[in-house]
Amino acid sequence: MTGNAAATTELSRLPELLQGPVQRFLERIPDGSLPGGKDISTNLVRLVASSEFAAGVLHRQWDWFCPWLGQEKFRQPFDLQALQLFSADLGASTTDIEATKSELRKFRNRSLVHLLWRSLTELDDVWQTMRALSDLADALVDGCVRFASKLLDERFGAPQDDSGARIPLVVVAMGKLGGRELNFSSDIDLILLYPTNGQTSGPRVLTAHEYFIRLSRQVVKLLDEVTADGFVYRVDTRLRPFGDSGPPVTSYAALEGYLLQHGRSWERYAYVKARVISPPGVTSSGRELQKDLIDPFVYRRYLDYGVFESLREMKSMIEAEVQRRELLDNIKLGPGGIREIEFIAQSLQLVRGGADVHLRCRELRDALARLRSSRVMTRDAVNSLTEAYAFLRRFENGVQSIRDQQTHDVPADPADRQRMQLIMGFDSWDELQQALQGYRDLVSANFESVAFRSAGLQKQEQLGDKLGTKWRTATTAEDWIDVLAELDYKDPQNLANVLIEFRHSSAIQQADATARRRLGLFMRSFLAALKNREQPARVCERVLNVISQIIRRSAYVALLNENPPVLERLIALCEQSAYLSSEIARYPLLLDELLDPRLYTAHISRASMSEDLDERLACLESVDSEDRIEALAQFQRATLFRIAVADISGSLPIMKVSDRLTELAEIVLTEALSVAWNDLVERHGSPGFKTPSGQHERAGFGVIAYGKLGGMELSYRSDLDLVFLHDSRDSDQETNGPKPLENSMFFGRLVRRLVHFLTAQTGSGALYEVDTRLRPSGRSGLLVINLDGFAKYQEDNAWTWEHQALLRSRPIAGSAHVCREFDRLRTETLRFRIRREHLLEDVLQMREKMRTQLDQSSAERFDLKQGEGAIADIEFLVQYLVLKHADKVPALVHYSDNIRQLGTLEASGILEAADVAALQETYKAYRLRSHRLVLDGRAPLVDADSFLAERAFVISVWQREMR
Numbered sequence: 001m002t003g004n005a006a007a008t009t010e011l012s013r014l015p016e017l018l019q020g021p022v023q024r025f026l027e028r029i030p031d032g033s034l035p036g037g038k039d040i041s042t043n044l045v046r047l048v049a050s051s052e053f054a055a056g057v058l059h060r061q062w063d064w065f066c067p068w069l070g071q072e073k074f075r076q077p078f079d080l081q082a083l084q085l086f087s088a089d090l091g092a093s094t095t096d097i098e099a100t101k102s103e104l105r106k107f108r109n110r111s112l113v114h115l116l117w118r119s120l121t122e123l124d125d126v127w128q129t130m131r132a133l134s135d136l137a138d139a140l141v142d143g144c145v146r147f148a149s150k151l152l153d154e155r156f157g158a159p160q161d162d163s164g165a166r167i168p169l170v171v172v173a174m175g176k177l178g179g180r181e182l183n184f185s186s187d188i189d190l191i192l193l194y195p196t197n198g199q200t201s202g203p204r205v206l207t208a209h210e211y212f213i214r215l216s217r218q219v220v221k222l223l224d225e226v227t228a229d230g231f232v233y234r235v236d237t238r239l240r241p242f243g244d245s246g247p248p249v250t251s252y253a254a255l256e257g258y259l260l261q262h263g264r265s266w267e268r269y270a271y272v273k274a275r276v277i278s279p280p281g282v283t284s285s286g287r288e289l290q291k292d293l294i295d296p297f298v299y300r301r302y303l304d305y306g307v308f309e310s311l312r313e314m315k316s317m318i319e320a321e322v323q324r325r326e327l328l329d330n331i332k333l334g335p336g337g338i339r340e341i342e343f344i345a346q347s348l349q350l351v352r353g354g355a356d357v358h359l360r361c362r363e364l365r366d367a368l369a370r371l372r373s374s375r376v377m378t379r380d381a382v383n384s385l386t387e388a389y390a391f392l393r394r395f396e397n398g399v400q401s402i403r404d405q406q407t408h409d410v411p412a413d414p415a416d417r418q419r420m421q422l423i424m425g426f427d428s429w430d431e432l433q434q435a436l437q438g439y440r441d442l443v444s445a446n447f448e449s450v451a452f453r454s455a456g457l458q459k460q461e462q463l464g465d466k467l468g469t470k471w472r473t474a475t476t477a478e479d480w481i482d483v484l485a486e487l488d489y490k491d492p493q494n495l496a497n498v499l500i501e502f503r504h505s506s507a508i509q510q511a512d513a514t515a516r517r518r519l520g521l522f523m524r525s526f527l528a529a530l531k532n533r534e535q536p537a538r539v540c541e542r543v544l545n546v547i548s549q550i551i552r553r554s555a556y557v558a559l560l561n562e563n564p565p566v567l568e569r570l571i572a573l574c575e576q577s578a579y580l581s582s583e584i585a586r587y588p589l590l591l592d593e594l595l596d597p598r599l600y601t602a603h604i605s606r607a608s609m610s611e612d613l614d615e616r617l618a619c620l621e622s623v624d625s626e627d628r629i630e631a632l633a634q635f636q637r638a639t640l641f642r643i644a645v646a647d648i649s650g651s652l653p654i655m656k657v658s659d660r661l662t663e664l665a666e667i668v669l670t671e672a673l674s675v676a677w678n679d680l681v682e683r684h685g686s687p688g689f690k691t692p693s694g695q696h697e698r699a700g701f702g703v704i705a706y707g708k709l710g711g712m713e714l715s716y717r718s719d720l721d722l723v724f725l726h727d728s729r730d731s732d733q734e735t736n737g738p739k740p741l742e743n744s745m746f747f748g749r750l751v752r753r754l755v756h757f758l759t760a761q762t763g764s765g766a767l768y769e770v771d772t773r774l775r776p777s778g779r780s781g782l783l784v785i786n787l788d789g790f791a792k793y794q795e796d797n798a799w800t801w802e803h804q805a806l807l808r809s810r811p812i813a814g815s816a817h818v819c820r821e822f823d824r825l826r827t828e829t830l831r832f833r834i835r836r837e838h839l840l841e842d843v844l845q846m847r848e849k850m851r852t853q854l855d856q857s858s859a860e861r862f863d864l865k866q867g868e869g870a871i872a873d874i875e876f877l878v879q880y881l882v883l884k885h886a887d888k889v890p891a892l893v894h895y896s897d898n899i900r901q902l903g904t905l906e907a908s909g910i911l912e913a914a915d916v917a918a919l920q921e922t923y924k925a926y927r928l929r930s931h932r933l934v935l936d937g938r939a940p941l942v943d944a945d946s947f948l949a950e951r952a953f954v955i956s957v958w959q960r961e962m963r
Contacts, residue, residue, distance in 0.1 A: 010045040015418040018049040025055050033066055040069055043121050047113075050419045053404040054116050057109045064110060074117045078124075078132040083139035084280070091146025100147055101222060104140060105229035111136050112184065116401055120423065126394045127365065133182040138173070140232055141188070141223065142278040145169055148218040152211065157202025159194075159211045167198050167208055169215055169249070170285055171278035174239050178273035179362040181393070185400035185407075187234045188223075191274070192216040192249040195285045209251070216249040234406065239270055252293060259297040265310035271298045272346045273362045299354040301763070305559035306514075307350045308450075311343060315447075331392050331399075332408035336440025338396065340447040341389045347450060348376050355592065355634070358619035364389060375596075385446055388439040395436060398423035410436070468524035476500060489530070494537035498544065507548040515554035521561050522547070529571055542574035542581035549585045556588050559595075566594045576648045578937025579716060583641060587765055589634060590641050600649050602642065606663040609639055613667060625675045625757075632675075633762040636668050644716060648935055654928040655899065661714040668767055669703060669720070669758070670813045676753040677701075680746060685737020687746045689728050699728035699743050700815025701750065701784075704822055706774045711808040711897045713927070716934055719769040720758070723776075723809070724751050724784035727818050747784045774805055787821050794829040800842035803834055804879045810896045830893040831886045843880045844962065847872070856941060862951070864926050864933075864940040869951030871926045873958055874898065874919055881905055881961060898923060915957055922950040 011022055025048045034044070048055045058065050068074060086107060093100060115132055118124040124132065149158075149169070159167040174189035176182050198208040206214075216237075223232045241250050241258035250258075259267075274294050276286035332338045345367040352374070353359040359370050365386055372382040398420055399407055410433075411417050417429045426432035466483065474480050480496035489495060502508065511519065526543065530536040550556035560567045570591070574581040584590045593599060602608075613635045620627055643660045646652040652660065687699040707721035708714045728743040735741050741749070758767045775781050776793035785793075794806070806826055811819035835842075855866040865871045878901050882892045889908045895901050899920055906916040925947070930940040 010041050014045065014049050015421070017415040017418050018422070021052070021055070021415075022049050025059070028059060029062070033062070034069070043074075043117065044069075046120050046422060047117055050120065050398070050422045051116055051401045051403075053401060054113050057113050061106065061110060065113075068114075074114060074121075075123065078111075078115060078118070078128075078135070080135055083135055087139040087143035087146065087280075090143035091150060093147060093150075097151070097222075098227075101225065101227055102229050104144070104222065104232050105227065108136070108140060108232050109230060112401075112404070116184075119397070126390050126397070129397065130176075130181045130183075130393065133184065134177055134180040137177055137182055137188055137233060138277045138280065141171055141173075141190070141219070142280050144219045144222040144232075145171060145215075145278045148215055148222060151218065152215055153202070155202065156200040156204050156206050156211060159198050159200050159206075159208045161196050161198040167194055167196060168279050168283070168285060169194055169212055169219075170276055170289065171219075172289070173275050173277045174270055174273055176273075177277070178275040179364060180275075181364060183393075183400055183406075184397040185404045187236045187406060189236045189239050189270075191240045192219075192237065193252060193255060193289070194249065195252050195288065197251065209247075209249070212249040213247065220248075230404075239267075252289065256293050259293065263297055265307075266314055268298050268307075268350060269314075269343070269346050272349055275362055295360065298350065299360060300350075300553075300555065301354045305351055305562045306518075306555035307347050308562050309558060311347050311450075315343070327409075329410040329412075330408045331396055331410060331436070331440070334440075336442070336444040336447075337408075338389065338392050340443050341385055341392075344385065344447055344450050345371065352376060352592075355589065356619060358615075381446060384442055388443050391435070391439050392443075395420070395424060467527040468520065471499075471503075471520060471523040471527070474499070474503070487531070489536055490534065491537050495530075495540055498537050498541045502544045502548070505548060507551050511551050511554070515551050515557065518554045518557040518561060519547070519551065522557050522567075525561070525564070525567060526571070529568065533571075533575060535575070539571060539575045542578065543571060546570070546574070546581060546585045546588075550588045550591075553588070556591055559591055563595065566591070569594045569599060573645065573648075577644065577935040579935040580641065580644055580648070582937065583637075583644075587637050590638060593638055593641055593645075599642070599645055600651065602646075604639075604642060604646055604652070604660055606660075606667070609660075609664060609667055612639065613671065617671075625679050628675050629672065629757050629760075629767075630762050632668060632671055632757075633765060633767055636664065636767055637765060639664050640716065644935060647931060654924055654931060657931065658713045658715070658927075661716065661718075662709060662712045665709055665714055665720060665768065666705075666812050672757040672767070673703060673754055673813050676750055676757055679753065680750055681735075681737070683737065684739050684741045684746060685735040687726075687728060687733070687735050687741075687743040689730050689743065690732040691730050696732075699726055699733070699747075700818045701726045701747055702811050702814035702818030702822060703754075704809055705812045706805050706809045707771075709812070710810050713897060715931065719771045721771045721774050721805075723772070723774055725787055725790055725818055725822060726784060727787050727815065727821065729786060729788065744784075748782075751783045774802070787818065787825065790822075791825050791829075794825065795833050798829075798833075800835065800839060800883075801846050803830065803883060804843070804846070804876075806830060807879055807882060807893065807901075808896050827890070827893055830883065831890060834883050834886070836884060836887075839880065839883055840962065843876055847876045856939070858944070860944050861941040862944050862946055864930050864942060864947075867951070869947075869954040869958070871923065871930070873954050874923050874926075877919075877954075877958055877961060878902055878905070881910055885910055911961075918953055919957065922947075922954060925950065 008026060011019055011026065014022060022045055034040070048058070090100065090104075095103070115124070115129055115136075119126075119129050161167055170193040172178070172191040172193060174191060176186055177188045177190075182188070192212070194208055194212045196208070200206045200208075200211050220235045220237065224235045225231065237248060238244055240246050240248070241255055241262070271294050274290075276283070276289060279286075328334050330337060342364060345364050348371050349359050349361075349367055356374055359367070359374060359376075361367050361370060368377065368382045368386055368389075371377040372379055396408055399409070399411060399416075401423070402411075402416060402419055411420060417432075421427070421429055421432055424432055426435070466487075470480065470483050477493070477496040477500045480499055481492050484492035484495055508519070530540060533539050547557065560570065570584070573584070573594075596602070613632070616631050616635050617628060620631055640661070643652065643657060643664070646660075647654075647657045687701075688696055689699055690696055702725045704710075704723040704725060705721065706723060708718045709720050709722075724747070726743065726747045728747070733743040735743070735746050755770050755772070758770050760766060772783060773779055775783065776785060776790060776797070794803075798806075807830060809826060811822050850872060851866055851868070855863050855868075857863040857867040863870060875898055878898050882901055882905065885908065886892045889904075889910075892901070892904050892908065895904065902911070902916050902920055902923075905911045906913050911919075929942060933940050933942075
């Protein structure tokens with residue numbers, strides 16, 4: 001059977017309304033010209049039946065179509081390399097402009113038929129189709145820029161900057177082209193830019209701006225003009241600065257000024273998808289545009305929950321437009337349409353993309369997947385929205401492919417409905433319409449849950465109404481006292497005073513209109529939530545202290561308004577802890593942590609902390625050390641906060657709290673050391689030395705923790721007591737880079753850089769305070785010494801108190817060799833270099849000196865750290881006993897923490913088991929109370945009648961053992 005005959009047979013299987021148009025098409029085909037084969041016939045009939053546009057192209061270009069069928073070109077994927085070659089050929093073309101227009105349009109139409117064939121035969125899915133449509137547009141736009149530039153250069157020369165380099169026209173795709181999700185017959189939204197000013201190099205000189213205005217108009221004409229061959233793309237440039245009233249092309253400087261001064265909320269949504277398509281590839285001008293202009297405008301550095309207000313405003317405007325223009329059947333703008341899915345993804349990107357660089361992407365499917373991996377959206381929501389988007393985009397492309405028209409409406413024409421059945425693979429229109437409505441309902445439900453997540457706040461409860469009115473009108477404490485008392489608030493006098501002081505504070509007086517509006521909504525909900533608090537004035541003061549710090553960036557207030565559970569968590573934490581409330585006030589980014597409903601239940605471990613840091617660092621676009629340290633600071637601050645929440649909620653016992661705080665410090669220090677080391681090695685090479693045998697070895701560096709970090713008993717605001725060692729020795733001690741340094745200078749710079757990273761104020765605060773005074777010779781000694789010098793100092797010059805400090809030390813970062821050698825030296829020193837004949841006297845003198853200087857106990861208060869029978873007495877007791885017996889019992893010096901040192905004292909028979917158990921429990925009880933006091937912003941002091949039995953017991957053991 002010939003191809004024509006097979007196609008005629010296939011015709012009878014079509015829906016009745018489509019048989020006539022296909023029959024007329026087949027009658028015009030030259031007999032015998034169609035290659036044989038049932039598959040070809042079936043696919044051709046389906047293509048012509050579903051697309052009048054495709055039928056027209058085939059009639060006009062039959063001489064192209066038949067050879068392609070015979071060579072099975074339609075079975076081959078869309079050829080990106082051929083697109084790029086076509087674009088390059090346009091730039092070198094010597095044909096006139098009319099011939100070029102014709103070739104552009106014919107190439108575009110052939111390419112669309114190719115993609116339609118592959119879509120209908122299911123060789124491409126909708127994602128591949130949209131990507132190919134976008135690649136086609138990229139190539140054709142770039143080809144037009146090349147061709148038009150060649151024409152203008154012949155008259156005016158190339159535009160050049162002050163250095164003589166060519167200034168490019170930078171074409172930025174917006175909308176669906178920017179996201180590589182172009183429709184079959186879509187407008188392309190373009191913004192035309194140039195990076196810098198200059199002038200042309202030809203005999204007739206134009207300014208760069210004049211040149212690019214001419215060029216932009218020529219490019220748009222090449223694409224947009226309708227000729228006998230049709231058009232390439234309808235071009236929309238209204239997203240440029242000032243829209244139709246602005247110039248057709250804009251400099252980077254002018255764009256930056258516009259975005260800073262005039263950029264509107266809806267434009268932030270639009271610029272999420274901004275993508276440079278010409279010049280193709282990653283260029284310096286493209287990187288500059290994205291990093292320096294677009295990203296700072298689109299993404300705020302903080303959580304931007306004000307986005308949802310603008311989203312609701314845009315939604316209202318769109319709904320009004322839908323009603324006015326009767327667009328309910330519009331699958332782009334109508335209810336549950338494509339635009340709502342885009343708004344969901346883009347809104348959440350705008351909210352979090354400033355803090356999470358991972359969320360900055362243009363493609364919608366990719367954005368949804370990243371929102372899931374960042375735990376912003378659930379897996380089910382992402383999967384359902386992705387499926388709905390794919391269905392709606394297939395439907396949209398199908399409708400547009402019928403006549404190459406930019407339509408988004410569900411067709412009303414019966415024949416077109418049958419075409420859509422064929423395209424979408426449904427047996428009846430009712431089935432297709434039911435599936436379509438199901439997806440639209442799903443999208444609407446998801447959109448409502450995102451856009452109106454705070455709907456509960458919109459219910460005008462009586463209490464909220466009354467308090468909201470009072471907030472707007474009250475000017476004195478007396479205005480508040482009566483209403484608070486009437487509503488049975490506890491302590492109305494103090495609560496009223498707090499409210500008035502806040503109302504008249506400079507932060508509130510200077511707030512702009514948006515901030516005041518958001519604050520009014522917040523106060524309504526917040527004051528209602530204070531109703532049954534035991535100490536509402538204290539809670540109010542702490543929460544409003546947070547608000548005072550964030551009111552200038554009122555999107556944080558919007559966050560609390562949009563998320564009632566977050567407001568409740570904030571109130572609860574401020575009620576329980578002054579420390580946590582002050583941390584949130586100092587670092588508002590911590591409000592992000594309150595968004596996680598697992599805040600009180602999430603398991604915190606060293607592995608989970610390391611995984612979190614790795615994810616944060618992986619999201620960085622640059623390897624710049626300052627960016628890595630800022631990310632490290634954000635990680636440290638957030639993790640410290642989560643540990644404190646677990647602490648006050650009781651899900652972490654005191655010893656585990658110290659373990660997590662210690663592990664956090666080690667993780668942070670290790671990463672900071674890695675950044676500092678890599679910075680120096682990049683400039684100077686790695687440090688090394690030559691052994692007496694002539695062998696070159698790499699010099700190592702180690703970080704030694706003392707004090708609370710060394711003893712794994714770190715608290716929330718503990719300093720890090722650090723000592724730094726290296727193992728460089730013998731000869732040729734220098735780095736191996738292009739700018740070599742002596743090793744001692746290298747390690748000195750390394751320590752200073754590391755300490756700078758740890759202590760410098762970043763946007764998220766300083767990581768830690770660092771104390772290096774425990775190094776050999778203290779402040780007068782070198783910041784970093786080699787192992788031999790450290791060993792000699794411990795043997796010849798160290799005081800007893802330094803050996804006590806050494807007992808609470810351990811290596812935590814750096815070279816494995818340096819760490820092993822330190823462990824060896826520590827053990828040898830503690831066992832064999834202690835002056836035991838003076839040990840008791842030295843320890844007692846040091847303890848008395850500390851008590852005299854530091855003990856804050858009084859007749860009314862007991863100092864948990866320095867009082868008699870307190871934490872320091874237990875520590876000194878343990879240190880004395882370990883140092884006294886370490887020469888005979890090596891196991892005593894194995895551990896660096898008090899609890900396990902007590903355990904070894906029991907195991908070796910030095911202390912009775914009952915005494916050890918009591919000392920351990922007392923030590924834990926003291927530390928637990930100290931932790932609680934720190935979390936509530938108070939000094940480690942308790943009533944004088946607290947811990948009487950525990951104190952008496954510690955004193956009795958002290959008096960028995962310290963003699």
